[in-house]
Amino acid sequence: MKVDEVELSIVMPCLNEAETLAACVEEARSFFRRSGVRGEVVVSDNGSTDGSPAIALQHGARVIEVGVRGYGAALYYGIVGARGRYIIVGDSDRSYDFSNLLPFLRELRAGAALVMGNRFDGGIERGAMPWKNRVVGNPVLSGIGRLLFGCPARDFHCGIRGISATAFRLMDLRTTGMEFASEMLIKATLLNMKIAEVPTTLRKDGRSRPPHLRPWRDGWRHLRFMLLYSPNWLFFYPGTTLALIGLGVGLWLLPGPRSVGNIELDVHTMLYAALAVLLGTQAIGFAVFSKTFATMEGLLPESRRQRVFHRWATLEIGIAAGALLIMGGLAGSVAAVLRWSHEAFGPLSPAQTLREVIPSVLALVLGVQIILSSFFLSVLRLRRRPLTGAGAQPPSSAQ
Numbered sequence: 001m002k003v004d005e006v007e008l009s010i011v012m013p014c015l016n017e018a019e020t021l022a023a024c025v026e027e028a029r030s031f032f033r034r035s036g037v038r039g040e041v042v043v044s045d046n047g048s049t050d051g052s053p054a055i056a057l058q059h060g061a062r063v064i065e066v067g068v069r070g071y072g073a074a075l076y077y078g079i080v081g082a083r084g085r086y087i088i089v090g091d092s093d094r095s096y097d098f099s100n101l102l103p104f105l106r107e108l109r110a111g112a113a114l115v116m117g118n119r120f121d122g123g124i125e126r127g128a129m130p131w132k133n134r135v136v137g138n139p140v141l142s143g144i145g146r147l148l149f150g151c152p153a154r155d156f157h158c159g160i161r162g163i164s165a166t167a168f169r170l171m172d173l174r175t176t177g178m179e180f181a182s183e184m185l186i187k188a189t190l191l192n193m194k195i196a197e198v199p200t201t202l203r204k205d206g207r208s209r210p211p212h213l214r215p216w217r218d219g220w221r222h223l224r225f226m227l228l229y230s231p232n233w234l235f236f237y238p239g240t241t242l243a244l245i246g247l248g249v250g251l252w253l254l255p256g257p258r259s260v261g262n263i264e265l266d267v268h269t270m271l272y273a274a275l276a277v278l279l280g281t282q283a284i285g286f287a288v289f290s291k292t293f294a295t296m297e298g299l300l301p302e303s304r305r306q307r308v309f310h311r312w313a314t315l316e317i318g319i320a321a322g323a324l325l326i327m328g329g330l331a332g333s334v335a336a337v338l339r340w341s342h343e344a345f346g347p348l349s350p351a352q353t354l355r356e357v358i359p360s361v362l363a364l365v366l367g368v369q370i371i372l373s374s375f376f377l378s379v380l381r382l383r384r385r386p387l388t389g390a391g392a393q394p395p396s397s398a399q
Helices: 021-035 052-058 071-081 102-109 131-149 165-171 179-190 215-228 231-253 267-296 304-312 315-342 350-380
Strands: 008-014 039-045 062-065 086-089 114-118 161-164 195-199 258-260 263-265 396-398
Touching: 008 021, 008 052, 008 071, 021 039, 021 052, 039 052, 039 071, 052 062, 062 071, 071 086, 071 179, 086 102, 086 165, 102 114, 102 161, 102 195, 114 179, 131 179, 131 215, 161 165, 161 179, 165 179, 179 195, 179 215, 215 231, 231 267, 231 350, 267 304, 267 350, 315 350
Parallel strands: 008 039, 008 086, 039 062, 114 195
Antiparallel strands: 062 396, 086 161, 114 161, 258 263
């Protein structure tokens, strides 16, 4: 079949799936025969040692040998090697029904960039999903994904999904492990692509060995990935909250001690407030650094607010802002020394002196921090030529 005649490619990642692979391929091929859809079955083999590639070829699938290890790598290179205008990916362990793919294809034909299966709407066979995944893992992680990114999907980690070849190229996916599935959905959301969801049934897989999935380990990997992919929630919002609380408490205590009920708050609390401002500012800086790095590496799309920020937050403005804070800190320090000199450099009241020293030291530290951060941000934003001649060996294809 010519490349331009293929409407749908069914891609199955595979790692030692000899027990179930033939049934999955035959089920997919029967879907093409019954539906009249022009398509192909692609098995993306990730280093099987049980004869899985030969089984796939015997049953009419096209095999892509992927030398880069990882679930995401198998999916990525399988999709790259697919010839269809649309691609549906599904695990080759018989847990998904490849004979009922028309709902996915209809949504793709209607313009959806990504079509997610929803196992909770379609039904989960008894024993097909551990209780901790069904009751805790998937609902919690899917909820976090919707909170962090505004993603509409309710089953974040469904193993069957459809994507258009055009959308896949625009996503420019980078991860090679289990995080690949989350990256695909997050990228589609951040790029404002149309995402649809269709019910799908999860069957008990047909393997006699344990699955590759490790619920706690892989659940943590997905959660960690989502947090790292959301610098605002990981760094910016907590940092801004902490800095504002510290600033507010510090300004409240600046004129003198304050009482809250029977508790008197003084310079000791003011010191912790200054620490909160410092830590919060550092967290905001981490948000800026991580988002800039992710954008430069193609992990995250650049937002309009980010473009405006970088237009104004230049190295020169950072140096100027830092210098003003340093000068303010030095002025406050000089004022404190002069006050000390009026007392013949003798004992001072800590409650009064620290009200000058703490803001001055905070201004000095923040000034230096802003200048150094501005230089580091400029380094991150340097335009550079992509490396060539390095990287993984490209996958090979077998008919």
